Amino acid sequence: MLQRLRLSRLAGRVAASRCTPALVATVHGGKQRSTAPVPCASVSPAGQGCKSTAERRGSAPRRARTVPASALAAEAPEASNEPSTSAPSTIYTRPDLYELAFSYRDFKAEVKFLQEVYKQHNKHALSSVLELGCGPARHLAGLARGGVAKVVGLDLSPDMLGHARKSVAKQGGKAAEVVELVQGDMSDFDLPHKSFDMVMCLLGTFSHLLDTDQAISAFRSAAAHLRPGGILLLEMAHPGDLFDGTLIIGESGKEVWELPQENGDKVFVEWGAEFDNFDPVTQIIFRTVTINVLRGDDVIDSVEEVVPYRQYTVRELELLAKLAGLEQIALYGEMRMGVDLEHEDAYRMLALYRKP
Incomplete structure (x- = not known):
């Protein structure tokens, strides 16, 4: 069922993007990707082998x-x-x-x-x-x-x-x-x-x-x-985003979207990068997250971080x-x-x- 779903989900993602200002979704293997939310900081970090x-x-x-x-x-x-x-x-x-x-x-x-x-x-x-x-x-x-x-x-x-x-x-x-x-x-x-x-x-x-x-x-x-x-x-x-490999192979998990601001600036978000790593044992993905504020062609504000999430x-x-x-x-x-x-x-x- 999920294999069939992966093909039909394209239409849903396109429909969802219509309410997203200037959404730019990456395409991989013929499938459009939706924007993945960045989790909020709400827990003390703990890696493999760390105590709770x-x-x-x-x-x-x-x-x-x-x-x-x-x-x-x-x-x-x-x-x-x-x-x-x-x-x-x-x-x-x-x-x-x-x-x-x-x-x-x-x-x-x-x-x-x-x-x-x-x-x-x-x-x-x-x-x-x-x-x-x-x-x-x-x-x-x-x-x-x-x-x-x-x-x-x-x-x-x-x-x-x-x-x-x-x-x-x-x-x-x-x-x-x-x-x-x-x-x-x-x-x-x-x-x-x-x-x-x-x-x-x-x-x-x-x-x-x-x-x-x-x-x-x-x-x-x-x-x-x-x-x-x-x-x-x-x-x-x-x-399905994990089991079809979309999240973990090359640039397939990368999400890109842009949001115009009332003052003419643009917020450009990149969730993921080509060399982000996935550990199949811990099921932890290390995602490079970049948020840039653009004024014309100039970056006037930005933040970048590698975010591990399971x-x-x-x-x-x-x-x-x-x-x-x-x-x-x-x-x-x-x-x-x-x-x-x-x-x-x-x-x-x-x-x-x-x-x-």
Whole structure:
């Protein structure tokens, strides 16, 4: 079925690109590639043979500090085009560029999907959400405006959190009143509230968990923060992108897109490079990510980083869920109801797991 799907997915990807400003998709082997989301920084790095965060700290998870975004607006770092001075510049210390690079996404439609998919599997409206690796918190702000009463975001990056706090405070209204932002590691966290309707991890952020122990711990931490009947939702790459070799052979996994800005500048994003490596044992792909801001032919701002992320299979995720006491209930191929993994419009994976 998936082999047939790989041919039909071209039409879906072209359709999806129509809502993407100036999307430039690479073509390999006759197949157009969709733009792959860059995961947010939300977990301490761990490579092959590294101990998980829980092992390094002992068995007790770290309790994160939760504060309403509106209350912290005054202490949030000022938005700046200058990278953080506390560490080498990365795509996560440049949340301004990160947000620009992925501004093509239809956040309003995606927020609607999150509410609809929860209601379909629970028969009542979504009232509380925790997002792991929340980044600029665009989905959380939309959920708050949509009437979700409790909205919490967790991220490891202080730069991302500072940017998100300023953004939601600027929006005002429900976004500023409701959204709470927490600095913490998604593989090992302990929040006061432990009865969320939904815990979600979007934009492929779960792939930052390179170590199996980290992944197990993250599932268990998420499960501990769900109410009975609550749902864990993960947005990941489509499984076909790994198994047909598209992600790992030469330039086949490279994504390129361009977003014109109102002032005439252009944001040009390259996700992947010709000599990026894939380790078939650890299933870790090392992707070169470059974001350039162009004014005419001149690059006026840029950031580049090699981002390691792990490609999880559907069965691995199902096993991780079972270890955490969760059950797989649905797999979608896009943030649209009725689009499964074999649909012609499928070009990502939304995996849903329920706590009994």
